[in-house]
Amino acid sequence: MNELKVKEKLQLFFIEDIGEGDVSTNTIFSDDDIQTGNFIVKSEGVISGLNIIKLGFEILNPNVEVHIHNSDGDKVSYGTCVAQVKGPVKTILTGERVILNLLQRMSGIATFTRTAVETLNDEHTRICDTRKTTPGLRMFEKYAVRSGGGFNHRFGLYDGVMIKDNHIAAAGSITKAVNQAKSTLGHMVNIEVEVETEDEVKEAVEAGAHIIMFDNCPPDVMKEWVNLVPKHIVTEASGGIQVSNLANYRNIGVDYISLGALTHSVTALDISFNLEGGKKG
Numbered sequence: 001m002n003e004l005k006v007k008e009k010l011q012l013f014f015i016e017d018i019g020e021g022d023v024s025t026n027t028i029f030s031d032d033d034i035q036t037g038n039f040i041v042k043s044e045g046v047i048s049g050l051n052i053i054k055l056g057f058e059i060l061n062p063n064v065e066v067h068i069h070n071s072d073g074d075k076v077s078y079g080t081c082v083a084q085v086k087g088p089v090k091t092i093l094t095g096e097r098v099i100l101n102l103l104q105r106m107s108g109i110a111t112f113t114r115t116a117v118e119t120l121n122d123e124h125t126r127i128c129d130t131r132k133t134t135p136g137l138r139m140f141e142k143y144a145v146r147s148g149g150g151f152n153h154r155f156g157l158y159d160g161v162m163i164k165d166n167h168i169a170a171a172g173s174i175t176k177a178v179n180q181a182k183s184t185l186g187h188m189v190n191i192e193v194e195v196e197t198e199d200e201v202k203e204a205v206e207a208g209a210h211i212i213m214f215d216n217c218p219p220d221v222m223k224e225w226v227n228l229v230p231k232h233i234v235t236e237a238s239g240g241i242q243v244s245n246l247a248n249y250r251n252i253g254v255d256y257i258s259l260g261a262l263t264h265s266v267t268a269l270d271i272s273f274n275l276e277g278g279k280k281g
Contacts (some may be wrong), residue, residue: 003142010056013098022094035089035275037073041080042270045111048072048147049103053083056099061091072147096273106144107269113262115149119246126151132260141263153258161191176210201225216238218247
C-alpha cells in the first residue's frame with residue numbers, strides 16, 4: 001500500500017474517533033507515563049496490515065517505539081504476539097482502537113482469502129476480489145486479499161471497462177457496447193464482457209473482448225464454454241460461487257474466479273491489544 005495514502009486515511013480515521021481529544025487518557029495520565037503493550041492474536045488465521053501499527057503511531061507520536069514480529073501473509077495461531085509498542089500511554093491507548101479495527105478486518109479478509117485459495121487448490125485459476133468493498137476501506141481490503149494469496153480485480157470504475165447485463169441491454173448488444181467502448185478508449189484499457197449464454201460467449205469473442213466473465217454458470221457448462229474462448233482472451237467466473245462449492249470449479253480452466261465474499265462477508269480475526277502488567281497482559 002502507498003504509505004502516503006495510508007497515512008491520509010489513518011488521519012481521517014483518527015479524527016473521527018478522537019475528535020477534540022481522548023478525555024479518558026488525557027484526564028488520567030501525564031505525558032511522562034510510559035507503557036509497553038502487545039498485539040496478541042486470539043485465534044488461528046492469516047495476519048495482514050502490520051505496517052498500519054507503525055504508520056498509525058508515527059502520526060500520533062513518533063516517540064512510540066514499534067516492533068513488528070511477523071510479516072503480512074504469515075499464518076498465526078492463538079497467543080502469537082505480532083507486534084509490540086512502547087511509549088507514552090496516552091498515545092498508545094488513544095490510537096490502539098483504530099489501528100486494531102483495521103488490523104482485525106484486514107486479517108479476517110486475508111484469512112478467508114487463504115481458505116478460498118486452499119479450497120480451490122488449482123495451480124492455474126486465481127482467486128480474486130470484486131468492488132464489493134467497504135466504502136473508504138477499499139485500499140486496505142484489497143491489500144488484505146493479496147496478503148491471503150488472492151489477486152485484485154479492478155480497483156474502481158476508472159481502471160477497466162466491465163460491460164454487464166444492464167450495459168448490454170441499454171447499448172442494444174454486446175457488439176455495439178464493445179465497439180463503442182473501443183472507439184472511445186485508448187489501447188491501454190481492457191474491456192471485460194459479462195456473458196450468460198453460449199451465444200453471448202461467441203459474440204463477445206467476435207467483438208474482441210479482452211476478458212470474458214461467465215456469470216452464474218454451472219461448472220460443467222463453464223468447462224465447455226472455456227473451450228470456445230481463444231487463449232489470448234482472459235476468462236473469469238463469478239456469481240453463485242462460494243467457498244462451500246468452490247472445489248467444484250477446480251480444473252475448469254478459467255483464469256480467474258472472483259468472489260465478492262472475500263471482502264463483504266468476512267469475520268474479523270480476533271486480535272487483542274494488552275498493556276503489560278494488566279489483567280489481560
